Amino acid sequence: MSIQWLEDIRSTDLPTVGGKAASLGELTDAGLPVPPGFVVTAATYRRFLEGAEIDAELFATLDVDPDDARGLATAASQARELVIETPLPEALVEEIITAYRELAGDDEPVAVRSSATAEDLPEASFAGQHETFLNVTEDDLVDRLKECWASMFTERAVHYRNEQGFDHSEVDIAVVVQRMVDADKSGVLFTRHPSTGDREMIVEAAWGLGEAVVSGTVSPDHYVIDPETATIVESTIADKKQRMVKDPETGETTLQPVPDEDRTTRVITDEELEALVELGRRAESHYGEPQDIEWAIVEGDVFMLQSRPITTITENDAEDVADSPEDRDGQPGDDVLVRGVSASPGTGTGAVRIVRKLDHLDQVTDGDVIVSKMTMPDMVPAMKRAGAIVTDEGGMTSHASIVSREMGVPAVVGTRNATEVLENGRTVTVDGEMGTVREGSPTEDEAAIQPDPLEAVRPQTPVKPMTATEVKVNLSIPEAAERAAATGADGVGLLRIEHMVISLGKTPEQYIADHGEDAYISELVDGIRTVAEEFYPRPVRARTLDAPTDEFRELDGGSDEPHEHNPMLGYRGIRRSLDKPEPFRCELRAFDRLFEMGYDNVELMLPLVNDSEDIDRAKTLMEEVGIDPAKARWGVMVETPASALLIEELAATGIDFVSFGTNDLTQYTLAVDRNNEHVVDRFDELHPGVLKLIESTIETCRELGVDTSICGQAASKPAMVDFLVEQGISSISANIDAVQDVQHEVKRIEQKLLLDSVR
Template sequence: MTESVLWFDEVDKDNVDSVGGKGASLGEMANKDFPVPGGFILTAQAYRRLLRDTGIEEEIEAALDIDTEDSDELEEAHERAVELIRGAGMPDEMRDEIEAAYEELGDGEFVAVRSSATAEDLPDASFAGQQETYLNVEGVDELVERVKDCWASLFTERAIYYRVEKGFSHEDVNIAVVVQRMVDADKSGVVFSSDPSTGEGRATVEAAWGLGESVVSGGVTPDNYVFDRETREVVTANVASKKLMHVKDTATGETVEKEVPDDRRNKRVLTDDEIVRVAEVAERLEEHYGAPQDIEWAIHDDELYVLQSRPITTIQEKEEDGGVVLEGLGASPGQASGKVRIVRKLDEIDRIEEGDVMVTEQTMPDMVPAMKRSAAIVTDEGGLTSHAAIVSRELGKTAVVGTGNATTALEDGDTVTVDGDRGRVTKGAEEEAEDDAPEPSEDETTAAPQPVTATDVKVNVSIPDAAGRASETGADGVGLLRMEHMVLNLGKTPSKYVGDHGERAYIDRIVEGVQEVAEEFYPRPVRVRTLDAPTDEFCNLEGGDDEPKEHNPMLGYRGIRRALDEPDIFELELRAFRKLYELGYDNVEIMLPLVNDADQTAEARNLMERAGLDTDEITWGVMVETPASAMVVEDIADEGVDFVSFGTNDLTQYTLAADRNNENVSDIYDETHPGVLALMSRVIDVCDERDVRTSICGQAGSNPEMVEFLVEEGITSVSANIDAVADVRRRVARVEKRLMLDHARRKE
């Protein structure tokens, strides 16, 4: 034992102050003979010693003396603190201790390096280190650098903001670093020792091929198995299609993401015997800790290892008739409890009070004010691209969609808990946390530092109210601001609204909505899509009786085709843009939806110029949402557009002839289908030759597999959902780094 280094067998659950929550848990398990890979912990005291011995402690304190509401100062503080830590020399004595421990662990051994926060008594602030584990670290030089990266993770912009705003000194927060022998997993995943929602005696095992990062990060849909602890049988085995896996590159030793071989993609990961082994270890850990556990595990050469264990915090108290009453799609993450308020008609939305659970067949733009008051949203219909899903994510509201019968299965006044992570609705309220309840883990409290990428990472915004939350993601701009939600929220069709209130009122409402987002993001660009509401959404508004009745509105009178057919209404939208430019919002860009060809592009450009917009001075472009536009993109580009943006929701369903909201063909709807990817690749190549920027703003912009493909193809920017921006940026950075390395190797 030294001041800087403690081995797992030297610590237990009572040593959080020295080794952090993660280190204490690993030591506790190692001392109780659980199969934990060996390792050591660089203590929190070592971190404090580095600051003191290198003389940077006061400099860091000075760097953090800022106005946290000033984003420029916050960014400068982050950059300065990170620069100081990464630039500080490692004291010789400490480096010798690390080197000696590494050699004792096994010189040349690949290790995993993870931060372990010690601020367990400060639950209200995001102090914990970033949790992007450094896998397959080799050699003492690289190990020292990764240790510094963990220390530097205390100074993300978000962590600094919370620390200063909560009034805590930098000295209140320390961090330890876990160094653990790497398990080159053949298969890995997580196991919940009891049902994570109900606490019932069923262990749930999730498994995928390769290293566990794929499962923990949500980058792959894992197999799901259920083990009944009473009957000792595997009662459920749902085998997923596992497209990606993380493995160690045999040439470089780095962790890389690769496609799962075809013969294993749809193959079951775990045998029944392996499921039982994993579940039994989970059961033992639950008995040891006296509470249900959430456990990360791995298997290599038929040996089972436990990588981490923490309490499950999602189990709900059940009423006598409790348990899961509904299941659907988890559309917006989190958990929330409240009283059910069933909304069957639009005039019932005033019944929704603050904290209610809104239950309805499907949401519409008029319901957004009620959605903001709700604790959670549950719908009968809809998928992950439905209005309810998109708006709930942007508002940060928990949501479960596509339950089939929520409006009949639930009763007004019922108290329920909605689990947006697992797509479940259970009877009863979420249990109130006790004062001594487990503190949030590092994973739950602090986002990882965001890398700089050559590919812009933007964010999708549906409603102006989400602008602040969207801006906090640090996105490079807005890749899609939907105008239809602003217009549909008027409660009247555009023609009816103009007839009742006049052209100026209609223009002003559009200006107000766009201005709120443009102001929040200035000078970052905000790409606004002109009106693209299908007729069935207009039918529900005042004046909707005059709308055409269409068998399939998604294929009908919408987007640019309606704009060109109703130029008087379209001109009012364009006049709203002109007013925004006159107000100084030169960061606003115009995007035209559902364009099929150059003729439509030229006609729209002429209308813009007639409305007083100089198309050579402003930034404007079109959406590529149909196979037709992808095939004639050369002609569209030649009309002078500055950018094209993929609308993958429509491009996928039009290419595959599969309605994205039709459950009967949901298995056909695949954004990564070779046909869809081929069209996108073609567009990027053509636009690159013509110096036209390319982007993606459909839901697939949040899909890791799609992001990787597009960055490799050379797309200019990617726009993701609010809750996916950080993950997408990290993935973009990894892909760009790999491409640079590949390029460098080819030059050699």
């Protein structure tokens, strides 16, 4: 039997329909409000593999060393391609379409969800390992089904099975097809605290479809509920800037802005909370253990979309918990010392280390909580050691936020007064999700089950939209390469090597004097190689050194750095490299060594060029160290009006690509120092003058066969993304936390352009 309906499925059918479907069938039988649907069984998947005679080849492909990142990536890619490219039998296609029409009627959309036979288990949830597709119609149903099957072989899913000890050939996958719930509001409900096991319910809610909450795309409202009285113990109402909804024009799921009047409005009412609490009680009672529930509300009606065991708490945790939040030892109700912006998720506990000067950084030991007015690149080595980071200033796009998210370190920024309120040596707990800093540390029981912060915030590979415009990721810290790769980005559009250099604690000249050129080259090779391996064969575009003098001045050897009124306009980028060719040659030798080692996905990018003379001089040095510019992929940053206006001259040097640095291009075009509070309101990357330079550069490069990209902060702005896609840019590179949003925005505008072209 290829098809089974949810109403006929029970939990004992797990080997046939997978964990997710078995749970949904069990909930349906229990009378809980589950949208109707059917399941393409796991046996159907197995018959497909064996009938097409691809099973032996498929599982042989996966016989690679799990620690070989490059080999694993290649094997996973080959396995997915094998599944997707193999056609389904016509009889099976007809059976699936017949069931769809019975469920959906007149081509109504459905949700297509993977349900592996080793999924939603008490000992291993497999959450987020396999694909989910929303708003699927008949034309795309079979393709989405095969993509769910193929998601068994993503790098992350293969690695997860290795870690959990599951044999790849023993795990099958079913696919759930459910009537689509076009949610007004949705979210998740934990019937117990997922970390501590406390007897309290946690509800997170946002506008629109719940995938945005589950994937972390939006910041939801957060409610702590007393399950006995269904009353709110604690709540945080988030600024909900986006919602995931069905696009009325394309029918695709898309992120759209939340209306201003709803952004800071509480999502769910008291009545709806009571209904959710009741559903949580019934689900936990039915299964006899704490549950992690996905829910949706449509015109006041509550639906359960999924329920699975909470795998992060033990049986003892669930049984031996306090009767109420007030009874938790060492956790007084009003212990928040400061609040700020939730910058990087996770929880970190440690001793406060106030950093007012860079020479205070050596006082930061492993696990300490760095508290400073703001952070700078010079602080990165200490930030790597920190258990959490708190700043007085900054927002979600500040240096502290970006680097913390890259490294997976919990962070709260924009507290205004943390450096004044918190005391050196005081033990605090930083909650990067809630934006709070609390007195003290968790209890021993809570600490024992506290998840590894790096593991807790490591992103799950999202559903990646297929786009003609490549969407890449910016990266500063090699240690964040795994998190960056998990975004599904098409490569790295900007790898900043200055953070690798600054983390050495010495200027390049001083480090070479103390340790020798080969040691310096090896440091650069190791940093770039870490990223290149994680992304292989996806390209990694590494930029040569571009640190202003003020960032070098605090390092050992920095006393010789010139004092500049505005270092951003001064001795940096290619001008410094050409003026001090010996450190620059070491950088180039690092690239040459990587090429010799087989990292053909590494690309070299030169910063702050003005004209062809800059490029020609750098090109000569490349050739001197053994790099053949005709064989390596290399290019330049377009950050000055001069480079944009002289783009034909630059292209004639033989470059393969250019990349817009919009932060610099904007401030140089508008004569606005973006760090000057008196004129920062005039800093506008969407100014017509800036856009005109970008537009003409893209047009010329397209004519000359030179790829174009953008890696500045503006790449994360929807309006800039729309403009760039319309102009035909080759790729867009965004910060780690913005990649998924940019992917969906690119897909939306590409579809709009396609529709416009045929009208």
